[in-house]
Amino acid sequence: MLVSIIIRTLNEERCLDEILSVINSQNIENFSYEIVIVDSGSTDNTLAIAKRHNSRIAYIEKKDFTFGRSLNVGCEYAKGDYLVFVSGHCIPTSKNWLKKLISPLIEKKCDYSYGRQIGRETTKFSENQVFDRYFSHENRIPQDGFFCNNANAAVSRTTWSKFRFNENLAGLEDMFLAKQIHENHGLIGYVADSVVYHIHDETWSQVKLRYEREAMALQKIMPEIKINFINLIHFISTGILKDLKLAIRKKVFFKELLSIIFFRVLQYYGSYKGNHIGQNLSYSSKMKYFYPRKKN
Numbered sequence: 396m397l398v399s400i401i402i403r404t405l406n407e408e409r410c411l412d413e414i415l416s417v418i419n420s421q422n423i424e425n426f427s428y429e430i431v432i433v434d435s436g437s438t439d440n441t442l443a444i445a446k447r448h449n450s451r452i453a454y455i456e457k458k459d460f461t462f463g464r465s466l467n468v469g470c471e472y473a474k475g476d477y478l479v480f481v482s483g484h485c486i487p488t489s490k491n492w493l494k495k496l497i498s499p500l501i502e503k504k505c506d507y508s509y510g511r512q513i514g515r516e517t518t519k520f521s522e523n524q525v526f527d528r529y530f531s532h533e534n535r536i537p538q539d540g541f542f543c544n545n546a547n548a549a550v551s552r553t554t555w556s557k558f559r560f561n562e563n564l565a566g567l568e569d570m571f572l573a574k575q576i577h578e579n580h581g582l583i584g585y586v587a588d589s590v591v592y593h594i595h596d597e598t599w600s601q602v603k604l605r606y607e608r609e610a611m612a613l614q615k616i617m618p619e620i621k622i623n624f625i626n627l628i629h630f631i632s633t634g635i636l637k638d639l640k641l642a643i644r645k646k647v648f649f650k651e652l653l654s655i656i657f658f659r660v661l662q663y664y665g666s667y668k669g670n671h672i673g674q675n676l677s678y679s680s681k682m683k684y685f686y687p688r689k690k691n
Contacts, residue, residue, distance in 0.1 A: 396476050396501075397477075398477045398493065399478050400429070401469035402431070402483050404437055404441050410594060413486050415444065415448035418481075421487075421492065422494060430449070431450065431451050433468055434454055462568045463562045463564055463571075466568065467562060482547070484594045485546050485594070486592045488591060489590065496548075499586060505583060506550065506581040507550045507554060509583075510589030511585075512590070514594075517596050520638065520647070521654065521655050522658065530585075534588065541583055542583070547589065547590075548569060555572075558572055567613060571612070599657055599661055602658060606662050607665035622666060634663065635655055
């Protein structure tokens with residue numbers, strides 16, 4: 396049995412060597428694996444690092460890129476019976492990460508599995524609270540509903556071939572696929588024991604753009620969700636107050652005060668703005684959402 400680990404990259408040299416080193420040290424039982432890199436135009440050492448770790452490399456042009464299309468390219472290029480997705484800035488925390496993530500699929504307990512995400516030293520205070528909210532310490536195999544996240548996920552080739560990833564969304568291609576599976580009586584599983592460090596390390600403008608494009612995508616997945624101005628003010632104030640109370644308990648109030656305010660304002664303003672933007676992306680919009688300016 397072959398497992399394909401698919402990683403989308405664009406200038407991911409900062410984390411990629413560590414990611415691939417951890418993957419190549421996994422405890423493997425009764426299966427083999429390959430690493431497939433789907434690159435959309437890296438200009439740093441990403442490709443050299445990938446080749447050094449014996450990865451197979453597929454390419455997608457920037458003009459053709461969407462999150463869903465790049466994963467479909469990777470799945471088509473991959474040879475595995477099971478397809479594992481990990482972000483180019485997500486680092487598995489243990490040598491049992493891969494085995495834990497695919498076990499529910501092999502045992503037929505679910506059709507699409509995803510694992511836990513946690514922050515690292517550089518993770519913003521409020522983003523750690525987001526991780527804690529959506530990625531608990533307890534397994535849910537299967538879970539209720541169709542939440543899923545491809546930063547750390549796996550699906551069988553059979554299930555992927557039946558539905559494939561939506562190639563037109565600005566984001567949340569994972570939830571779109573999970574909803575299709577769920578509506579066709581398939582099962583989604585959350586594997587809390589399969590953990591990655593998710594290192595966004597974004598500028599403040601990138602935080603806003605991420606939540607904006609995800610809210611745009613959510614319109615197609617859950618069109619009943621509407622965010623008005625009153626909701627916006629409520630979400631911002633509630634998020635800030637909850638985080639500040641936690642910061643006081645952790646004795647980091649003054650250290651994290653501005654970070655908390657900036658993150659929650661930009662998170663919810665981005666979501667509010669994205670909720671009011673149409674789905675059709677122009678080329679300039681694609682460059683804005685898929686290739687935001689990196690920090691110098």
